[in-house]
Each structure stands twice: as structure tokens, then as C-alpha cells.
Amino acid sequence: xxxxxxxxxxxxxxxxxxxxxxxxxxxxxQLEVEVIRGALDDAGLSIxxxxxxxxxxxxxGSLELGERLGVRGRFTDSTMxxxxxxxxxxxxxxxxxxxxxxxxxxIVYAATPRGxxxxxAGGGPGIGGKDSALFQWDLPYGLGLPAASYxxxxxxxxxxxxxxxxxxxxxxxSFREWAVKNPNAYHQDPITIDNVLASPMVAEPxxxxxxxxxxxxxxxLVVTSAERARDLARPPVYVLGAGTAHTHGxxxxxMGDVTTTxxxxxxxxAMAMAGVTPGDVDVVELYDSFTITALxxxxxxxxxxxxxxxxxxxxxxxxxxGSLPTNTNGGGLxxxxxxxxxxxxLVEAVRQLRGEGGDRQVxxxxxxxxxxxxxxxxxTSTIVLGTEATR
Amino acid sequence: xxxxxxxxxxxxEPYWEATRREELVAQRCDPCESFVWYPREACPGCxxxxxxxxxxxxxxxxxxxxxxxxPGNPMMGDEVPYVVGLVDLDEGIRMTTNIVGAxxxxxxxxQRVAVDWSMELSDGRRLPVFRPTDD
Numbered sequence: 001x002x003x004x005x006x007x008x009x010x011x012x013x014x015x016x017x018x019x020x021x022x023x024x025x026x027x028x029x030q031l032e033v034e035v036i037r038g039a040l041d042d043a044g045l046s047i048x049x050x051x052x053x054x055x056x057x058x059x060x061g062s063l064e065l066g067e068r069l070g071v072r073g074r075f076t077d078s079t080m081x082x083x084x085x086x087x088x089x090x091x092x093x094x095x096x097x098x099x100x101x102x103x104x105x106x107i108v109y110a111a112t113p114r115g116x117x118x119x120x121a122g123g124g125p126g127i128g129g130k131d132s133a134l135f136q137w138d139l140p141y142g143l144g145l146p147a148a149s150y151x152x153x154x155x156x157x158x159x160x161x162x163x164x165x166x167x168x169x170x171x172x173x174s175f176r177e178w179a180v181k182n183p184n185a186y187h188q189d190p191i192t193i194d195n196v197l198a199s200p201m202v203a204e205p206x207x208x209x210x211x212x213x214x215x216x217x218x219x220x221l222v223v224t225s226a227e228r229a230r231d232l233a234r235p236p237v238y239v240l241g242a243g244t245a246h247t248h249g250x251x252x253x254x255m256g257d258v259t260t261t262x263x264x265x266x267x268x269x270a271m272a273m274a275g276v277t278p279g280d281v282d283v284v285e286l287y288d289s290f291t292i293t294a295l296x297x298x299x300x301x302x303x304x305x306x307x308x309x310x311x312x313x314x315x316x317x318x319x320x321x322g323s324l325p326t327n328t329n330g331g332g333l334x335x336x337x338x339x340x341x342x343x344x345x346l347v348e349a350v351r352q353l354r355g356e357g358g359d360r361q362v363x364x365x366x367x368x369x370x371x372x373x374x375x376x377x378x379x380t381s382t383i384v385l386g387t388e389a390t391r
Numbered sequence: 392x393x394x395x396x397x398x399x400x401x402x403x404e405p406y407w408e409a410t411r412r413e414e415l416v417a418q419r420c421d422p423c424e425s426f427v428w429y430p431r432e433a434c435p436g437c438x439x440x441x442x443x444x445x446x447x448x449x450x451x452x453x454x455x456x457x458x459x460x461x462p463g464n465p466m467m468g469d470e471v472p473y474v475v476g477l478v479d480l481d482e483g484i485r486m487t488t489n490i491v492g493a494x495x496x497x498x499x500x501x502q503r504v505a506v507d508w509s510m511e512l513s514d515g516r517r518l519p520v521f522r523p524t525d526d
Binding site: 254 | 394395397403428429454455457463470473475486488489499500501518
């Protein structure tokens with residue numbers, strides 16, 4: 001039996017605001033308005049059509065945003081799961097729309113950690129208060145940088161499966177090949193494996209070029225019912241499947257097997273709902289906070305077996321012309337990363353399925369997988385998107 | 392060495408008091424007999440609140456580790472490179488800690504380690520860190 005959520009809702013508006021300088025020069029609140037206006041224009045809708053807002057920013061974020069924008073919601077979501085928040089929002093929006101709880105949902109994110117010179121200003125409420133487990137049981141040991149937790153996963157993946165720094169570096173190289181084709185990318189110069197390996201170690205075994213950027217950025221999505229989507233400005237991008245899974249909070253000591261993320265649950269669930277297998281997927285947009293995040297996510301989503309990710313990526317298949325085009329905007333490693341990159345995987349997936357990818361368009365892309373990953377490998381959310389032909 | 396000094400919550404006070412005596416303890420669930428790390432209100436295995444403090448032998452293996460070349464917080468700027476490890480204690484719990492007393496380049500996953508009490512906080516509490524053993 002086909003899941004009734006499959007194809008019930010569509011993304012009809014999608015924009016982001018990103019600068020190759022990494023700095024946008026506007027406040028988060030200004031950017032929120034700018035990208036919401038942009039996404040509604042993209043969809044051919046107006047703010048008066050919106051009956052649901054979803055955001056991570058601030059306390060009671062969706063309520064405060066509604067007050068500022070003059071939106072009175074009849075469904076609302078301020079769920080904050082770090083970088084996977086926006087995939088979770090799409091999942092919740094699709095479910096709410098399918099259930100008739102709302103009709104037009106706007107999802108928004110804006111953060112300016114680079115302009116504000118605060119790498120932790122990635123949006124959402126603060127984490128790591130003094131009574132948190134992270135503060136009490138991890139931070140005294142100097143596990144403060146995000147790279148620190150991910151390097152622990154990388155080290156164990158190397159130990160268990162023989163994954164190499166060269167293989168991880170190839171991921172950064174392949175995503176950079178896409179960024180070369182993206183005029184908004186922060187990094188647009190090609191790199192080599194040797195460049196990655198020669199970049200300074202941050203937290204061994206991760207080098208600086210294994211780590212994502214810190215940039216300003218913003219994005220917004222408009223989600224509505226399949227019925228309404230057909231009458232709008234752009235080709236609908238249908239939500240074919242969705243799944244979310246979390247394994248722990250901010251303490252990676254509580255993750256269990258650090259080489260397997262929640263995508264091993266959220267991915268198969270989303271693909272089963274969509275009725276697709278990894279072999280059906282034309283383009284992948286995934287959360288690459290670090291090269292190891294991308295590698296484990298590809299395994300967990302089923303594009304290769306657990307432990308075979310290193311060999312899988314080594315031939316450059318993730319890059320332009322490869323057999324599994326992945327992170328076609330350049331990813332968090334080369335395009336943008338304001339702290340919660342999950343918004344940008346969705347915006348790029350929509351672009352690809354509409355054929356708006358320009359120089360980096362994947363020919364004939366009909367099915368895309370967008371995968372968010374939040375916390376420290378803590379929560380993944382997988383969205384399978386498709387064109388009209390796939391619904 | 393300067394460290395982020397965690398607060399002593401009422402829940403974790405017995406743990407911190409034991410560290411002053413260089414004793415490593417953790418909660419143990421009475422019904423299911425599993426050890427619990429970090430201190431919490433109920434057993435994550437069975438949700439029982441019947442937890443009591445029990446001694447740990449202080450021996451385990453390195454599950455994974457890194458070598459911090461940039462400090463995790465500004466206080467530790469003079470300490471790099473240092474090693475953060477996840478250590479699996481023989482009682483079945485996994486702790487975040489530091490691996491000390493060895494060349495970082497010599498460390499391996501699954502290596503045996505034992506507790507070391509050399510890391511003292513300003514109020515006399517100690518952070519358990521671990522060093523490799525010969526076996």
C-alpha cells in the first residue's frame with residue numbers, strides 16, 4: 001500500500017541568500033524577510049496565503065516570526081534539531097498539509113556567524129548551558145570544537161574499515177569541483193587531495209579542508225498541497241518520502257556505534273515511503289559538515305555498504321560527470337555553511353529537479369535525496385523529492 | 392592546567408566527592424544491574440530510578456580518540472596537542488576523557504588504558520583521565 005504522505009505535498013518556492021565573500025551584511029531578521037519574500041515570489045504566492053511558519057531561530061521562534069510578518073498560523077513548528085531542522089520541518093509540513101491542518105507552510109533559516117564574527121551564531125537557542133551533559137561531562141576534556149566529535153567518528157571508521165585520509169579528502173575535492181561551477185560559492189578554486197592533506201590538522205584525523213565553512217547564509221522554502229502546487233508558478237517538487245531518526249543529543253559518547261548515523265533509519269524509511277531505491281536516485285544533496293559526515297551518510301542511505309564508503313567515493317563519482325552527483329552546489333565544505341546547512345541541501349535539490357542548476361545541472365534529474373544531519377551526528381532527516389513524472 | 396570546571400549538581404555530587412579521594416564511581420541500576428554514564432535521573436536501559444553509586448575498577452579500552460591540534464576552548468590553548476578519547480570501561484559504560492602519558496602518534500583504538508588522577512580542578516575535585524597500560 002502506498003503511503004498516503006507520498007506526493008501529497010510539494011515544495012513550490014525555494015531560494016537562498018549566499019555570497020562568495022561569506023558575508024551578507026544584513027541582520028538575520030532582515031535576511032528572513034528577504035528570503036521569505038523571495039520564496040513566495042518564486043512560488044507565485046503572497047504572505048496572505050501563508051498559514052504556517054516553521055523556524056529554528058529564537059524562543060517561540062515561529063510565533064515571534066509570525067508577529068513580525070503579520071502571519072496568524074493554524075499550524076506551527078519551532079522544532080530545533082540542529083542542521084537537520086529544515087528536513088524535519090519539510091516532513092512535518094508535508095504531514096500537516098496531507099492531514100489538512102494547514103495549506104501553505106513557509107520554512108525559513110538565517111544566520112550570520114561570519115559577519116557577526118561569532119562562529120557559534122548559527123541560529124537557534126544556545127546549547128551547552130552549564131547544567132547540560134555536554135558542559136559537565138565533555139567540555140572539561142576540551143571536546144569543544146564540532147570537529148572534535150566528528151574526528152572521533154572518523155578515527156573509529158578508519159580503524160574498523162581501513163578508511164583513509166586520502167579517501168576522505170576526495171570528498172572535499174569532488175564537492176569543490178561542483179563549487180567551481182557555482183558563482184555564489186565561497187570557494188571556487190579547484191583543489192587536490194594533496195591540498196587537503198597539506199591543510200592544517202584541526203582535530204586529527206580531520207584536516208582544515210575536511211571541515212565545513214563558516215559563512216553567513218539564509219534560505220526559505222514554501223510547501224503546499226499537491227493540488228494547489230499544480231496551479232503555481234514553478235514546476236512542483238513533490239515530497240515523495242520522509243524519515244527522521246535521532247540517536248543522542250550533544251554528547252557523542254552516548255551515540256553507540258559512532259560509524260553509523262541515524263540515516264541508516266531515516267534513509268530507508270524515506271526511500272520506502274517514496275517507493276525508490278538508492279539506484280533510482282539521480283542527485284544527492286547531503287549534509288557535509290565534515291568529509292566523514294558525507295561518507296557515513298552515503299553508507300547509511302544505502303548507496304554503498306557500511307564500511308565501503310572510502311572505496312565508493314575514491315573514483316570521484318560524487319563530482320561533475322560522476323555516477324552519483326552529490327552536493328552539486330559545492331556543499332557545506334565549499335558553498336556555504338552558516339551553522340545549520342540543512343536548508344541549503346533542500347534548496348539545491350529543488351533547483352536540480354526544476355532544471356535550474358545552470359552549469360551544474362544534472363541532466364534529467366527526476367529524483368533527489370536531501371539529507372540533513374544535526375547536533376554531533378545526533379539527528380538525521382531524509383527527504384526524497386521528485387518531479388511530476390515521478391509522482 | 393586550566394579546564395572548564397563543571398558545576399556540582401545535587402545529582403552528581405557523590406561522583407565529584409569520590410574524585411577527591413581518587414575513586415571512580417558511577418550509578419548502577421538495581422533492577423537491571425547495568426552501570427550508567429553519565430549521572431542521570433533514571434536508568435536509560437529500564438527507566439528505573441533505583442540507582443545507587445558503585446565503584447568502577449578504572450580500567451578499559453580506547454573506543455576512539457582524536458588529537459586536538461586546535462584547542463576545544465580558549466582555556467586550553469597552551470595544551471595542544473592533546474588527546475580526547477572515548478573510553479569503554481570494563482563495566483560497560485563509555486566516558487569522554489583525555490588520554491595522557493603517551494605519544495599521540497602511538498595510540499590505537501582498542502588499546503587498554505587505566506584511570507589517572509593527575510588532573511585536579513581548582514576546588515580539589517579531579518577529572519579522571521586515562522593512560523595506556525602495558526597489557
